[in-house]
Amino acid sequence: MSVPARRLPSWIWVTGLTAAAIVGVTALAAQADQGAHPTAAHAAGAKPSASASPRPSASPKKAEPAAVPDGSGTGRRIVYSLAQRRVWLVDTGEAVRRTFAVWPGTVSPDSGTYVISKTLAATTGSDGVQIEHIVYFANKSGLSVAFSNAVDGSSPPPAAGKQTSGVRMPKADGAVLWTFATQPKTRVVVVA
Numbered sequence: 482m483s484v485p486a487r488r489l490p491s492w493i494w495v496t497g498l499t500a501a502a503i504v505g506v507t508a509l510a511a512q513a514d515q516g517a518h519p520t521a522a523h524a525a526g527a528k529p530s531a532s533a534s535p536r537p538s539a540s541p542k543k544a545e546p547a548a549v550p551d552g553s554g555t556g557r558r559i560v561y562s563l564a565q566r567r568v569w570l571v572d573t574g575e576a577v578r579r580t581f582a583v584w585p586g587t588v589s590p591d592s593g594t595y596v597i598s599k600t601l602a603a604t605t606g607s608d609g610v611q612i613e614h615i616v617y618f619a620n621k622s623g624l625s626v627a628f629s630n631a632v633d634g635s636s637p638p639p640a641a642g643k644q645t646s647g648v649r650m651p652k653a654d655g656a657v658l659w660t661f662a663t664q665p666k667t668r669v670v671v672v673a
Contacts, residue, residue: 549577550672554594558668559616559628559658561648563589568628568650570661578661581654583628584637586645590619590626595669597662603632606647610635614659618669621646628662630655 549569553560560569566585570578601615611632619626624646631637634652650658661667 549575553670553672554668556668557664557666558670559618559662561590561628561669561671563592563671563673568648568654568658570658579654579657581650583654584649586624586626586647586649588622588624588626588644588646590621590646590671592671592673595619595671597667597669600659600663606631607645608637608643608647610637612647612649614655616659616662616669619671628655628658 549560549571550562550565553569553571555575556571557573558571560571561583562568563585567580567582569580572578595618597616597618599617601617603611603613604615606612606629612629613632615627615629617625617627622644624644626646626648628648628650630650630652632652636651637649662669
């Protein structure tokens with residue numbers, strides 16, 4: 482003799498589905514809030530959303546470079562490698578506090594050591610994108626060269642025939658660079 486199966490009331494099914502949907506939306510919102518990291522977004526084939534700088538190279542990296550480039554000096558500094566499209570934050574004890582990929586503009590600074598000339602909390606970039614954590618350090622071809630990140634955390638598309646000198650980075654890296662750069666005696670060293 483078989484026992485008839487009991488059906489759960491429909492309100493239990495609706496409540497369960499609603500809870501699952503809320504969890505899924507919350508997870509997606511948290512992921513979107515973190516923004517796309519340049520190499521992660523590029524590797525995933527993500528379409529860029531706003532800004533005017535080229536993306537990092539498509540060559541996959543097995544591991545983050547640990548060593549600061551040769552010829553970058555000593556002491557507290559921000560090292561920017563043009564060839565690697567990467568920044569290192571180096572403290573006075575020569576320890577690397579952070580390294581990350583960046584999106585350079587179409588106009589790059591010359592190699593050399595620079596003093597941070599100005600910082601600005603937020604403004605609109607020459608490409609119309611709202612940017613923050615702006616750290617100015619050089620001039621080239623009549624343009625001010627500065628590190629910054631898009632306020633919305635977006636990754637930039639290729640420049641459309643426009644000269645840009647901003648060195649953009651992911652939002653989280655921009656906040657860390659800003660804090661590091663606004664400390665006394667911080668220099669920027671640009672290497673080829």
